Amino acid sequence: MDAAMKTTLIAAVTLAALTHAHAAAAAEATRTMGEVLAASKPSDWRPLDPENTLYMELAAGRVIIELAPGFAPKHVANLRALVREQYFDGLAITRSQDNFVVQWGDPDNRKPLRQAKRTIVAEFTRPAAGLAFTVLPDPDTYAPQTGFVAGFPAAREAEQGSAWLTHCYGMVGAGRDNEADSGGGTELYVVSGHSPRQLDRNITLVGRVVRGMELLSATPRGSGSMGFYEKAEQRVPIKQIRLAADVPAQERANLELLRTDTATFADVVEARRNRRDEWYKVPAGRIDVCNVPLPVRTIRPHE
Amino acid sequence: MDAAMKTTLIAAVTLAALTHAHAAAAAEATRTMGEVLAASKPSDWRPLDPENTLYMELAAGRVIIELAPGFAPKHVANLRALVREQYFDGLAITRSQDNFVVQWGDPDNRKPLRQAKRTIVAEFTRPAAGLAFTVLPDPDTYAPQTGFVAGFPAAREAEQGSAWLTHCYGMVGAGRDNEADSGGGTELYVVSGHSPRQLDRNITLVGRVVRGMELLSATPRGSGSMGFYEKAEQRVPIKQIRLAADVPAQERANLELLRTDTATFADVVEARRNRRDEWYKVPAGRIDVCNVPLPVRTIRPHE
Numbered sequence: 001m002d003a004a005m006k007t008t009l010i011a012a013v014t015l016a017a018l019t020h021a022h023a024a025a026a027a028e029a030t031r032t033m034g035e036v037l038a039a040s041k042p043s044d045w046r047p048l049d050p051e052n053t054l055y056m057e058l059a060a061g062r063v064i065i066e067l068a069p070g071f072a073p074k075h076v077a078n079l080r081a082l083v084r085e086q087y088f089d090g091l092a093i094t095r096s097q098d099n100f101v102v103q104w105g106d107p108d109n110r111k112p113l114r115q116a117k118r119t120i121v122a123e124f125t126r127p128a129a130g131l132a133f134t135v136l137p138d139p140d141t142y143a144p145q146t147g148f149v150a151g152f153p154a155a156r157e158a159e160q161g162s163a164w165l166t167h168c169y170g171m172v173g174a175g176r177d178n179e180a181d182s183g184g185g186t187e188l189y190v191v192s193g194h195s196p197r198q199l200d201r202n203i204t205l206v207g208r209v210v211r212g213m214e215l216l217s218a219t220p221r222g223s224g225s226m227g228f229y230e231k232a233e234q235r236v237p238i239k240q241i242r243l244a245a246d247v248p249a250q251e252r253a254n255l256e257l258l259r260t261d262t263a264t265f266a267d268v269v270e271a272r273r274n275r276r277d278e279w280y281k282v283p284a285g286r287i288d289v290c291n292v293p294l295p296v297r298t299i300r301p302h303e
Numbered sequence: 304m305d306a307a308m309k310t311t312l313i314a315a316v317t318l319a320a321l322t323h324a325h326a327a328a329a330a331e332a333t334r335t336m337g338e339v340l341a342a343s344k345p346s347d348w349r350p351l352d353p354e355n356t357l358y359m360e361l362a363a364g365r366v367i368i369e370l371a372p373g374f375a376p377k378h379v380a381n382l383r384a385l386v387r388e389q390y391f392d393g394l395a396i397t398r399s400q401d402n403f404v405v406q407w408g409d410p411d412n413r414k415p416l417r418q419a420k421r422t423i424v425a426e427f428t429r430p431a432a433g434l435a436f437t438v439l440p441d442p443d444t445y446a447p448q449t450g451f452v453a454g455f456p457a458a459r460e461a462e463q464g465s466a467w468l469t470h471c472y473g474m475v476g477a478g479r480d481n482e483a484d485s486g487g488g489t490e491l492y493v494v495s496g497h498s499p500r501q502l503d504r505n506i507t508l509v510g511r512v513v514r515g516m517e518l519l520s521a522t523p524r525g526s527g528s529m530g531f532y533e534k535a536e537q538r539v540p541i542k543q544i545r546l547a548a549d550v551p552a553q554e555r556a557n558l559e560l561l562r563t564d565t566a567t568f569a570d571v572v573e574a575r576r577n578r579r580d581e582w583y584k585v586p587a588g589r590i591d592v593c594n595v596p597l598p599v600r601t602i603r604p605h606e
Binding site: 099142169178198219272278281283286291 | 445
């Protein structure tokens, strides 16, 4: 018996001990994620829609955020209005709380709005009906079902119940006060630690950072309450936030994201549930929604 | 019906929909974590054992790590030998990979050892029998049971099966190469992103950062493969790592940690499973092992 076979058998026994319904998968997973992606087809990938993409320009570089109009259409519309009013330009990252969130907005809370709204109705959940929901096979602590919708990590109660985006690392939400309808997008946060899933269904998620997360996550932690910076000079200035559609084509990023409704994505999930890397001795046999990679690649302009 | 009562009822209905065994708890949780801690007794808290505490001194400040001899006795003994040989003094943080780990050790891999060993036998799991295991009530994606042992997040197959520490944010482990027994503590890492639970039972966890995590987690991400720094000047120097027992008493930190085998800790867990803060509209009714806070407080020297 060679070492790889032995590892597979040990994994299968462990999975059986965990009474896992997909034990056979351990023996079937024969590729690493890298191998799966290398064999992907062009049609497995999608471009970012410029109408649903924000570019946040910092001195350190660009953060790219994909918006989720399928879950938060009113917030996304308001965010488009905010950035077209240059609302965020000259504002700052005001908060970095370790193992929780990085937040940005108006530290003085007095920048005027024109067409955009300061508060709009909450979009914590939506009907699951009609969503193309790629279901993950493994149990989740917080929701009956988790999976992916159009590239975003999500959960739902049932096929005909409600659905919502999940607070995974890199997800972007609209801060609010105590009232449910007190947010609107003027204060945004990104999850920068272990997934705070208790926030699910309590606050409106509007999108996800797809490039440049390290420019936000490595910001020095604020020493004030809840990680707010205590001194103005500690804040990280935002040069501007623009909608990609409003940026000249030659200044746009050429990114493609792996579609989450493809066989290739299912193979990525399986490759990560049961790692084939030589390093792993006991494949987990499972994966939680926030540990599934959502591959992004840069394409050359001529492609 | 007042708003609080309404929220409680909505929460109870949601929990029932999730077929949760502890639905009644939502109605019972009447205190926030802050209120629970404010009412704690002195006996709910424990000091750090100086023989199981490391002080990692950086230019930015001190990182305090509690070691876990109950799970990794051989690694902890080797770490004591390493720090007593001043092995880490003058070495550096060499890697910061976004949403994964920060790692430190000898970038040149040539610092000599005296009594300490470079590699020792793996300590991925241990028998669950004999462990005082505080069980969490909620399902976990990766393990049949999760909970806490002597202040550390942990999992077990069953009361008589195997047990292991879980890769939550702030957990510290001993890096290794492909062979299971190729680690020993000369390379250490700390989890700095969403819990990479696929590492559980694949690598030896040796402890947990209890103070100063932000000094590690906010390090600039390395641009090399796997987040390694590509240039020597990007590394963060380690002044020294010492065992608290070897530090003069007046230079030690006066920390106390909440015992995880107390009624107060159970109340903390319940307060976080069902948030009473006015901000929350739908209490999760559940919590995963890596979202449970492990309170630490500074005591005044005369206490």
